[in-house]
Amino acid sequence: MTGILDGIVVADFSRVLAGPIATAGLGDLGATVIKVESADGDDTRRWGPPFVDGESSYFLSVNRNKHSVVLDLKDPGDNVLAQRLAARADVLVENFRPGVAERLGLGYDALRAGNPGLVYASVSGFGRQGEGRDLAGYDFLVQALSGLMSITGDAGGEPTKVGVAIVDVLTGLNLQAGVLAALYRRQISGAGQRVDVTLMGAALAALVNQASSWLTAGVEPLRDGNRHPSIAPYETLNAADGSIVLAVGNDAQFGRFVAALGRPELADDTRFATNPERVAHRTELVAVLESVLAEGTVEHWTGVITGAGVACGRVNTVAEAFDFASAVGMSPRAWTVRPDGTPVAQVASPLALSATPVSYRLPPPRLGEHSDPVRRWLQDDDAGGRPQLLGKEFTR
Structure with a gap:
């Protein structure tokens, strides 16, 4: 060819x-x-x-x-x-x-x-x-x-x-x-x-959405570490032995995520039931989530959360990234x-x-x-x- x-x-x-x-x-x-x-x-x-x-x-x-x-x-x-x-x-x-x-x-x-x-x-x-x-x-x-x-x-x-x-x-x-x-x-x-x-x-x-927030809404984007400005939880969270990256993209995923954590009631909490509410109450949400994650290792939680169909993973080095890509069939x-x-x-x-x-x-x-x-x-x-x-x- x-x-x-x-x-x-x-x-x-x-x-x-x-x-x-x-x-x-x-x-x-x-x-x-x-x-x-x-x-x-x-x-x-x-x-x-x-x-x-x-x-x-x-x-x-x-x-x-x-x-x-x-x-x-x-x-x-x-x-x-x-x-x-x-x-x-x-x-x-x-x-x-x-x-x-x-x-x-x-x-x-x-x-x-x-x-x-x-x-x-x-x-x-x-x-x-x-x-x-x-x-x-x-x-x-x-x-x-x-x-x-x-x-x-x-x-x-x-x-x-x-x-x-x-x-x-x-x-x-x-x-x-x-x-x-x-x-x-x-x-x-x-x-x-x-x-x-x-x-x-x-x-x-x-800059995509960050530029759009300024152009359309006059909102000046700010630095906020690994947090997403418009989605929560979409950031790094601490487990017992390190950090995990969590990307919850919608309310259904949040429900599966908290159920996997053993805290399904969080999906019905008015502070966390919808994404806009989760963003508004992010600090409270993170405190609750990290209190649960502290009970297990990164390896444990990434397996549990990924198994629930929610995007989650460890922060790899470059060497680990190549090994991971190979391991998943790439x-x-x-x-x-x-x-x-x-x-x-x-x-x-x-x-x-x-x-x-x-x-x-x-x-x-x-x-x-x-x-x-x-x-x-x-x-x-x-x-x-x-x-x-x-x-x-x-x-x-």
Whole structure:
């Protein structure tokens, strides 16, 4: 079986995380991704520790299914090759600072004249217009400016970032969705288009109900630890030997939950009978629940509550999370293999497509690993833009 994007060439001029996570996803779906790097390589090649065999684990996380070619975009000869790559590509992904792509002859307006079917996808911090174009776009900064940090952390405590570069991740996934939508439209019209995604826009959209509470009701969301602002009990609760995560989504689930605890009368208590009442009396509710939970261990209660059909679990470490996913029948690990047979562990794609499954064809490339064959292809005036014309040296 071939991937749904088999035959699509992606020119990847992006670096760090948002762009690369998008292009890695397109590669998983079968696209041929050519990653253009400077002689210094993607910044994340040096982000560590940890390093594995001299390579950054960070870089390895989002650069599978790609070919690496080193081009000096300021060198006239290499710039010509970069423009030729853009002319042969179906998709171009970039996160240059605003104005840089245009100065290099790689701006959208210049490229679409010779490649009208090009889907040109750009990532920026705050857009290409206005004062935001000159602001540095870093995940940590955008977590702060977007309000995300203001609602993350304990009540009365320090604003806290999410433990992963979540804004970059969300931006990359939004970019991938935009590219796929643009490719679908191209199937109908034959024309490409520009796709723009900003870190700030992705972060604001990700605030969902918290943003809506402000926009529609004028309610300013606040930090409240692990508590949900609109649902109760939906938080961490203390058992005898640790914390459990409890997610009670409706009144029927609450009834099953308290029955499993041996306190069915709580479902009829006027303070707790409905979700709005439970939210209003959350402190009292938590006190009652934790007095019961203190009588048993995390393992005991998670088994009892889960058995009642209510979402409940322990707070896993990352290692425990992979073990748990495997234990429940998932396949959370994937592997790519280097030419010398060395395996490279990867997080499996969350996508499961029955007819065109994702594939893990290439390991994250060494810097410039494919420079020679890519340069030969770009220098060949008779070569076309389809992956099958790239030559067998592009496949393993």
